[in-house]
Amino acid sequence: MEHIFIIKNLTKVYGEKKVLDIDELKLSEGSITGIIGPSGAGKSTLLYILNGLEKATSGKIFFDGKELKGEPDIETRRHMSMVFQKPAVFNTTVYENMAYSLKLRGMQKAQVKDRVHELAKLTGLEDKLRQKAATLSGGEAQRLSLVRAIIHKPRVLLLDEPTANLDPANVAMIEKLILYVKEEYKTSIVIITHNMFQAKRISERLVFLLNGSIVESGDTREIFSSPKDSRTLDFIEGRMIY
């Protein structure tokens, strides 16, 4: 299996606190990798570093076999997109929000329109396209954030707890969309989740982070059925006190 990201000896230090210390991590291309771990384990920091929003203190990151030195260039960044836990919508219409990534890439107006309508229909937002994005409900806003992040068919989609605080119907819609992106666009997806059921449902690979380091990683079903580390078992069964 090819790896879209290979991380070696990665560290991130804030002041005197080391929040990430990863010896090696390989993220498989075209698959969904779930990242689990308690709050403060370094999950979001890892995603921010992969996306170029933060700089690693030391270590190497290879994207598609090529080492990223310093901040990733615009071409590399445009292969990725990220969705945050709290949906952040631009102060304009739903249509303009959805079209944003395509316009950044200079896509023709007619093609933008087609893509927006296609995904709006898929996500149940078609009748809200002219509405101000700020008027959407939390679930709708998060669906919009996801559409905006996938509309340009990125090679990598980074999701930082995209379904936290959402109702079950919206969680289901977002999970369905994530699986659609993986199948249709062959996008490699990394998702942080605190929901063990969700991790089990949608991720093929799983990484368990604790205090900035990887405790265990591998096939999701294997980890859930027979974790190799007792801390993993404690965490997935909700016995870990932190």
Place this chain on the structure above:
Amino acid sequence: MGYFIDAFNKALALMISFDPELYGIIFLSIKISVIATLISTALGLPLGAVIGLHRFWGRTALINLTNTFMGMPPVVVGLVVYILLSNQIGILGPLRLLFTPAAMIIAQVLLATPIVAGLTIVAVQGVDPLLKKTAISLGANSSQLIWLIIKEARYAIGAAVITAFGRLTAEVGAVMMVGGNIRFQTRVMTTSIALHKGMGEFQLALALGMILLIISLLINSALDVLRSGRGITR
């Protein structure tokens, strides 16, 4: 109170008289303030956006300097421009701009640019940092990011421009100094008010002040419609 009512009636009578001199003064006042506001916006907006959005050495000092210039006394600005444009000692003397509307515009630009820049710094810094991260994560380059943040801060930036325009329409010290209040050439509403006050024509001065207020109210209302409505949003 009756004095003020009389002044108000006089203001209305002046306005409907369509006196060419009065309307010439009104037109010049608006023209100078509008041109100076446009130039100040063209200079102050990108300057404020760059200072507000980037981290660089000396940034704090630059922000402090901008804030200081925001409160610059107009007579000081007027004096500086006067010296610069003076035929005898000014390096820009050969341009022969002193006592022309151009000199008044230069002085007003110096007054308004720090206001637009300073308030733009605050406006862009007020944009939710998550929006900035979202735009970067979606592939925005530096200029696309700055444009997005300016659009997100458009209401606050609109307020900055209105504030600058308000300051300029009310300004008297600098334009008096570099314009000279020459009849039919550089006389504007504020210098005209000062002149009539000096001549003891208080009621006329007050009437002119009311006209100035009415004009400001009309222009600000128009700008507010643009700012909050379809003009500045898409």
